[in-house]
Amino acid sequence: MLAEKRTAQSPGGINTGWFEGYDYRYVKQFTAPEAWRGRTVMLEFEGVYHNAQVFLNGHKIGGRPYGYSGFFVTLDEHLNYGGDNTLEVIAHNADQPNSRWYSGAGIYRPVQLYLSAGKSYLPPESIRVRTLGLDPVRLEITVRTVGEGNIQVELLDGDKVLHSGRAHSDGNARLLLTATELQPWSPEHPRLYTCRVRFEGDEDRVTFGARTIEWSARKGFAINDRRVILRGACIHHDNGPLGAACWPDAVERKVRLLQECGYNAIRSAHNPCSKTLLEVCDRLGMLVMDEYVDCWYIHKTKNDYVQYFADWWQRDLADMTAKDFNHPCVVLYSTGNEVSETAQERGIQLTGQMTRYLHDCDPTRPVTCGVNIFFNLLSSLGFGVYSDEKAEKEAEKPVGSQFFNDMAGLCGAGFMKWGATLHGCDVKTRGAFANMDIAGYNYGINRYRHDLQKYPDRLILGSETFCSDAYRFWQMAQHEPRLIGDFVWAGMDYLGEVGVGSWEYHDYAPGFDHGPGWLTAGSGRIDLTGYRLAEGDYTRVAFGLEKGPVLAVRPVNHPGEKHSPSAWKMTDAIRSWSWSGCEGNPAIVEVYTTAARVELTLNGRKVGEKRRGKDCRVIFRTRYEDGTLTAIARDANGNEVGRTALRTAGPETELRAEPEQKQTAPGRLCYIPLRYTDGAGTTKPMERGRIRVNVEGGKLLALGHACPYNADGFLGSETDTYWGRALAIVLAEGDVTMTAEDGTRRAVCKIACKEVGTC
Structure with a gap:
C-alpha cells in the first residue's frame, strides 16, 4: 500500500494517509510431492488485509473478512500430488473507506506451511500451558489431537529436559506437572521455557513462561502475587x-x-x-x-x-x-x-x-x-x-x-x-x-x-x-x-x-488542512524514526525512572507563530540549545524533575528559579543566545540534587550516518539514522537538506524523516530532513555500505554482515 498513489480523491482520506485502495492478487505455483499424500497440509495466514479469499487450483478453500485475525486453510482435498498446483490469494482493499488508520493491504504478516506426520497429528495451536501455582511451579498442560493415541510431554530449558509426563488422548489430553526447577516469568526476569509434545510420530513445541495474574479490589492487578x-x-x-x-x-x-x-x-x-x-x-x-x-x-x-x-x-x-x-x-x-x-x-x-x-x-x-x-x-x-x-x-x-x-x-x-x-x-x-x-x-x-x-x-x-x-x-x-x-x-x-497529534509550523507543513502530503499522526513520545522526544523524557521522569533534571527547548525559530492544533501533543520541545540565527528570540525552556526547586542559568548567569508545582514539568521563559543552558535541581533545603546542560553546536556542519548496529546478518534490517551535527556530534536542528542515499550489499527498504507532513513518502532514494534528522532502513544481503550526500556533504557507513549465529 505504501507504493500506491496518495491523492485528494482517496476515500480513505486523512484516516489512511490519503493512499488509494485496491484489491490485490497473489499467485504461487508449486509442486506437491507424492510424500505429502496421506498427510494433512495446512497454511496459516497470520494477517491479510482484508476480506481475504484463498483458492487452490480454482477451488475456494478459505478466507477471513477481518484483516487482523489469523486463519488456517487445509489444502489436502484439492492438491495435485506429484504435479503442479496454483495457489491464489485475493485481498480486497478497494472498498474504501474501511479503516480509521493506515491499515496496510494484502499479505502483511507471515504465511506458514504445516505438514502433519500422518493421519493422526497435533494440529496448530493445540497445546496450552497454564500456570496453577508458583511455590513450587505447578502447570496444567492440555493437548488437542486429531486421532487417538499416547502423548509424551517434556519441559525443556534450552536442550535440557527438566520434566516429562505421559497421557492418553482420545482427542483431548490433560496433564498436571509440578516443575520445581522452573523459575517464574516476570517483566523484570522474563524466563522462558519450551513445552515439547510428541504424538503418533508428530511433534510440536510451544514457548511459555510460568506466571500468575490476579485482579481484585483489595490487591489491584498482580503478577506472581506482586502488585504491578x-x-x-x-x-x-x-x-x-x-x-x-x-x-x-x-x-x-x-x-x-x-x-x-x-x-x-x-x-x-x-x-x-x-x-x-x-x-x-x-x-x-x-x-x-x-x-x-x-x-x-x-x-x-x-x-x-x-x-x-x-x-x-x-x-x-x-x-x-x-x-x-x-x-x-x-x-x-x-x-x-x-x-x-x-x-x-x-x-x-x-x-x-x-x-x-x-x-x-x-x-x-x-x-x-x-x-x-x-x-x-x-x-x-x-x-x-x-x-x-x-x-x-x-x-x-x-x-x-x-x-x-x-x-x-x-x-x-x-x-x-x-x-x-x-x-x-x-x-x-x-x-x-x-x-x-x-x-x-x-x-x-x-x-x-x-x-x-x-x-x-x-x-x-x-x-x-x-x-x-x-x-x-x-x-x-x-x-x-x-x-x-x-x-x-x-x-x-x-x-x-x-x-491528529502534530504541532507543525509552516516551514515543514505548508498547510494545516491535513490534506494529501500529510502522512502520519504526529502523536508519539517516540517519533516515526525511533527518536525519543522530550515527551518521552517527561514520561520517564513522571514514572520515577529518571531523577532528572531533563532539559528541553521549544523551537526558538518560531516565536509567537501558530502551529497545527492538537490535543494529543504536550509539547514540541527537543533536547537542543542550537538555534542558529535566533539570537534574542524568546525561548521557552522546559525542565522535567521531581525535585522541589529548579534553577536555570545561561552562560553562567541565573535567568530564572522556580518551585515545582503539582507536575514534574517546570517552564521558564528567557532570551536565546549561543552558549550553555543549565538546569540545576534543588531539594526543599536548597541543596543541589542534580544538573544537566545543553550546549550550542559549533559552527562547522557535518552529515553523519550512524548505524544502530555494527554487525548484521543476511536478511536482517539495518537502521541507519542520518544527522546534521558539528564536529563533536551535537545535532543541529536548524540544518536542513535533501539527502540522497546509495546502498551496496543490501536493499534500501525505506528512507524518510519524522515530520507528519511528508510529500515524498518512504520508498525513494532521496529525503528531506526534519529538525536535522532522517532515517534509512536497509535489508542486508552482504557487507553493507551506505553513502549519503546532500550535494555539499557526504557520509559513508559500513556494516559487516556475518552468517546467522556468528554476530
Whole structure:
C-alpha cells in the first residue's frame, strides 16, 4: 500500500494517509510431492488485509473478512500430488473507506506451511500451558489431537529436559506437572521455557513462561502475587517507514524503544497484534493488552468491520485467545475501542456477552474495553454518531471518532477531561463497566477519584490517556491499588490519522488542512524514526525512572507563530540549545524533575528559579543566545540534587550516518539514522537538506524523516530532513555500505554482515 498513489480523491482520506485502495492478487505455483499424500497440509495466514479469499487450483478453500485475525486453510482435498498446483490469494482493499488508520493491504504478516506426520497429528495451536501455582511451579498442560493415541510431554530449558509426563488422548489430553526447577516469568526476569509434545510420530513445541495474574479490589492487578502498575503505551500495528509489513527486527526495535522510554506495557490499538509482537514481548518482558476491534454494530467508516461483526465476533475472539494463550506477556484482553454502543442497552448486553465468552475461551486473564466517557454522552445526545444515511456525506461532516478527534483538536485536552466529569457520562458508562472485569477509561482521569469512591469494587484502567497526565496518574496509582494502569496515546508515532497529534509550523507543513502530503499522526513520545522526544523524557521522569533534571527547548525559530492544533501533543520541545540565527528570540525552556526547586542559568548567569508545582514539568521563559543552558535541581533545603546542560553546536556542519548496529546478518534490517551535527556530534536542528542515499550489499527498504507532513513518502532514494534528522532502513544481503550526500556533504557507513549465529 505504501507504493500506491496518495491523492485528494482517496476515500480513505486523512484516516489512511490519503493512499488509494485496491484489491490485490497473489499467485504461487508449486509442486506437491507424492510424500505429502496421506498427510494433512495446512497454511496459516497470520494477517491479510482484508476480506481475504484463498483458492487452490480454482477451488475456494478459505478466507477471513477481518484483516487482523489469523486463519488456517487445509489444502489436502484439492492438491495435485506429484504435479503442479496454483495457489491464489485475493485481498480486497478497494472498498474504501474501511479503516480509521493506515491499515496496510494484502499479505502483511507471515504465511506458514504445516505438514502433519500422518493421519493422526497435533494440529496448530493445540497445546496450552497454564500456570496453577508458583511455590513450587505447578502447570496444567492440555493437548488437542486429531486421532487417538499416547502423548509424551517434556519441559525443556534450552536442550535440557527438566520434566516429562505421559497421557492418553482420545482427542483431548490433560496433564498436571509440578516443575520445581522452573523459575517464574516476570517483566523484570522474563524466563522462558519450551513445552515439547510428541504424538503418533508428530511433534510440536510451544514457548511459555510460568506466571500468575490476579485482579481484585483489595490487591489491584498482580503478577506472581506482586502488585504491578501498568505504565502503558498505545501503538498501532504499522512499523513506521516500513508500513504494515511485519518485520521481526522492526517489531523488536519498537518494543525495545518503548521500554527505554519507561513503558512496561503495550496496548495493541485497535486490533489483535501479531505473533511476532508477542514473541518479542515474551523475551523482553513487555506486558500486552491485546485488543479486538474498533467498532461493533455502529459504523465509524462506511465499509468498516460492522458488516461482518455479528457473524464473526465469537470466532475472532476464540482465535485471538488461541494465539495469545501461551504468551506470558499477554495480561489483558480488550473487546473494543471507543465503541459508543456501550451507552446503549443493546451494547451493554453485548459487553457482558463478550466478557463471558472471553472467559470461556481463556479464564486466566481479565477483560476490559476502552470507553471514551465523554464520547458516550455525546453520542447518546446524537453528536458524532454514524448512520447509513450519513455515509455519502462523510467527507463533509466527520462522524464517530473522527468527529471527536476534530473537536478535541480545536478545544484541547482540558475540555475533553472536563466533559468526562459530567453526570451524564457516569449514567452512559456504568452499565457497560459493570459488565467487564476492569473498567477502561479513555481520557477520564478527572473521574478517577470520584468513581473509585462511588464504586468500591470497580477497578479502573486508563485505557487511553494524554502524555501530560502521566505524573498525576503515577502519584494517584501509588496510593490506590484499584487504579491499575495508564496507556498513553500514543507511545510511538504511526501512519494515518494524519496530523491528529502534530504541532507543525509552516516551514515543514505548508498547510494545516491535513490534506494529501500529510502522512502520519504526529502523536508519539517516540517519533516515526525511533527518536525519543522530550515527551518521552517527561514520561520517564513522571514514572520515577529518571531523577532528572531533563532539559528541553521549544523551537526558538518560531516565536509567537501558530502551529497545527492538537490535543494529543504536550509539547514540541527537543533536547537542543542550537538555534542558529535566533539570537534574542524568546525561548521557552522546559525542565522535567521531581525535585522541589529548579534553577536555570545561561552562560553562567541565573535567568530564572522556580518551585515545582503539582507536575514534574517546570517552564521558564528567557532570551536565546549561543552558549550553555543549565538546569540545576534543588531539594526543599536548597541543596543541589542534580544538573544537566545543553550546549550550542559549533559552527562547522557535518552529515553523519550512524548505524544502530555494527554487525548484521543476511536478511536482517539495518537502521541507519542520518544527522546534521558539528564536529563533536551535537545535532543541529536548524540544518536542513535533501539527502540522497546509495546502498551496496543490501536493499534500501525505506528512507524518510519524522515530520507528519511528508510529500515524498518512504520508498525513494532521496529525503528531506526534519529538525536535522532522517532515517534509512536497509535489508542486508552482504557487507553493507551506505553513502549519503546532500550535494555539499557526504557520509559513508559500513556494516559487516556475518552468517546467522556468528554476530
